[in-house]
Amino acid sequence: MAILTEDQKRDYWRYNLRLTVILLAIWFVVTYVLSGFFAAALNKVTFLGFPFGYYMAAQGSIIVFVIEIALYAKLMNKKDLEFGIQE
Amino acid sequence: MTGVGLIVSRFIGLDFKVGCFVGLIGVLFCSVLGGMKSVTWTQVAQYIILILSYLVPVVYLSFRLFTVPVPQLTYGSLLQSNSTKAIAIANDPQEQATRALWKADSDAVAEKLKGATGAAKEKLTAEKKQLDAQATSPAKEGATVENYLQVPVGNKMWNFLALTFCLMVGTAGLPHILTRYYTTPSVREARTSVGWSLFFIFLLYFTAPAYAAFARNAVFTNLVGSSVDKLPAWVNLWQPAGLFTIVDKLKDGVVQLADFVVKSSDFVVLATPEIAGLPFVITGLVMAGGLAAALSTADGLLLTISNGISHDLYYNVINKNATLTKRLIITKVLLVVTALIAAWVATARLGIIVEMVAWAFSLAAASFFPVLVLGIWWKRANRPGAVAGMLAGFGLTLYYLIGSRFFGVSWFGTNTVACGVFGVPVNFLVTIVVSLMTAPPSQAVQDLVTSVRYPKSGQAVQARVSFGAES
Numbered sequence A: 001m002a003i004l005t006e007d008q009k010r011d012y013w014r015y016n017l018r019l020t021v022i023l024l025a026i027w028f029v030v031t032y033v034l035s036g037f038f039a040a041a042l043n044k045v046t047f048l049g050f051p052f053g054y055y056m057a058a059q060g061s062i063i064v065f066v067i068e069i070a071l072y073a074k075l076m077n078k079k080d081l082e083f084g085i086q087e
Numbered sequence B: 001m002t003g004v005g006l007i008v009s010r011f012i013g014l015d016f017k018v019g020c021f022v023g024l025i026g027v028l029f030c031s032v033l034g035g036m037k038s039v040t041w042t043q044v045a046q047y048i049i050l051i052l053s054y055l056v057p058v059v060y061l062s063f064r065l066f067t068v069p070v071p072q073l074t075y076g077s078l079l080q081s082n083s084t085k086a087i088a089i090a091n092d093p094q095e096q097a098t099r100a101l102w103k104a105d106s107d108a109v110a111e112k113l114k115g116a117t118g119a120a121k122e123k124l125t126a127e128k129k130q131l132d133a134q135a136t137s138p139a140k141e142g143a144t145v146e147n148y149l150q151v152p153v154g155n156k157m158w159n160f161l162a163l164t165f166c167l168m169v170g171t172a173g174l175p176h177i178l179t180r181y182y183t184t185p186s187v188r189e190a191r192t193s194v195g196w197s198l199f200f201i202f203l204l205y206f207t208a209p210a211y212a213a214f215a216r217n218a219v220f221t222n223l224v225g226s227s228v229d230k231l232p233a234w235v236n237l238w239q240p241a242g243l244f245t246i247v248d249k250l251k252d253g254v255v256q257l258a259d260f261v262v263k264s265s266d267f268v269v270l271a272t273p274e275i276a277g278l279p280f281v282i283t284g285l286v287m288a289g290g291l292a293a294a295l296s297t298a299d300g301l302l303l304t305i306s307n308g309i310s311h312d313l314y315y316n317v318i319n320k321n322a323t324l325t326k327r328l329i330i331t332k333v334l335l336v337v338t339a340l341i342a343a344w345v346a347t348a349r350l351g352i353i354v355e356m357v358a359w360a361f362s363l364a365a366a367s368f369f370p371v372l373v374l375g376i377w378w379k380r381a382n383r384p385g386a387v388a389g390m391l392a393g394f395g396l397t398l399y400y401l402i403g404s405r406f407f408g409v410s411w412f413g414t415n416t417v418a419c420g421v422f423g424v425p426v427n428f429l430v431t432i433v434v435s436l437m438t439a440p441p442s443q444a445v446q447d448l449v450t451s452v453r454y455p456k457s458g459q460a461v462q463a464r465v466s467f468g469a470e471s
Helices: A006-037 A052-082 B002-012 B016-032 B036-066 B071-090 B093-113 B118-135 B155-173 B175-183 B187-223 B233-241 B267-275 B280-318 B324-347 B353-367 B369-377 B383-406 B420-437 B443-452 B459-465
Strands: B244-246 B260-262
Touching (some): B093 B118, B118 B260, B155 B175, B155 B420, B175 B280, B369 B383, B369 B443
């Protein structure tokens, strides 16, 4: 196991925080802005036969969430390798 | 447990109460013999049955209607045609006459309701709700889309957003879900495991709205307008089950949409195979799938409750010298006792149970989530802060829950199901304020919090300790 220096620890944690904040921002936009506040406006657009606002609430947002989680797992696991602290 | 009892009773023809206890034996068999790990493996098998039985009918329906076996994509155009049909039905004179009759019934009940109190009032309110549902038109006057596609506005939008918030944050705070990830051996695998588990859950939820659209389409196309003495086969098959009935309100011999009285929307999932014209075997599969889902949830819950009490309460608080064997025995005894209580409650068939599930999300959101987040991300958080925050969040949510459900309390017109929306911020606030007012946590605790941030720095060992009762 690699022992991390204080600097490395800080870098690692910052990377984690930044990634989390970005992903949460996307979560907020998809959940509350697209599927909530602007759903009525988006419903005027048709996507795959669906009113788009409805689509985002029913399926689109779930797809985005799953991609976000996969992305987090992938990026963090990669970061672990970079720092030599994978288990 | 109620679900298990329902399926067992319908499937084998046992009495509902007996069904609950037959289900209980199944749950105990799965959980007493092993621990969290074996339950997880049983659940893998249960998931496979569940997802297959769930997908087969709706994939087949999609293929038959659109020749594309991907219901998640094809139901978009189905929504459009459902919407058009709903508007046509809303404006049909026969339909309007039927609705007027229901409205008259509802008004009569409303008149009786004025002088009623206590249990009689509850009963009449429920009756009126059912009658009002029948009197509701599937599309508003002059609307271009049916009710289901209307975007909520104003207060309804607030409630929609508040409920989604409670459900999401609540899920993140549900103890029986969190403990699942203890079964992974490393941080890396925990991340991957979260990814995969959510993907599999996604498959299920991705399909659920399509189910509703296909069932609705079947009601619109082959039930509405059919003659009362020549109903579609699936109606005749499922009507005796009591999930819905057909009442020829207008006595014109033709089924109107308002004649279709839905008592439990469970029929959507259970009757879809037969609506699709699939053999009964598939219905059996769907029931097995439902059973699998109910059993596995119950297993997980039971383990969490019994491990929680035995380890956190008995071992950490009451008797610190308890041996591993003693703790293990206590866990198993608690498991049986909890399961018995659950089955006993289920036999009472309280209508409030479905509501209580939603409350659990709000309560979990308001009591656990903020403390979990602060505990990991904010090193200054301490024990008094966490305790105060949890009590405040839980207390406020419980107050609003009981107040709005039974005593007409209303803040911003929020529905009871979204009661956690106030408790979450209050919990955050109280935890922060009380933590700052009291002494910071010891260096050892702060070091522990820091170590959790990095894989492989003694963290794996620490995490195991808190779940010792499992091994």
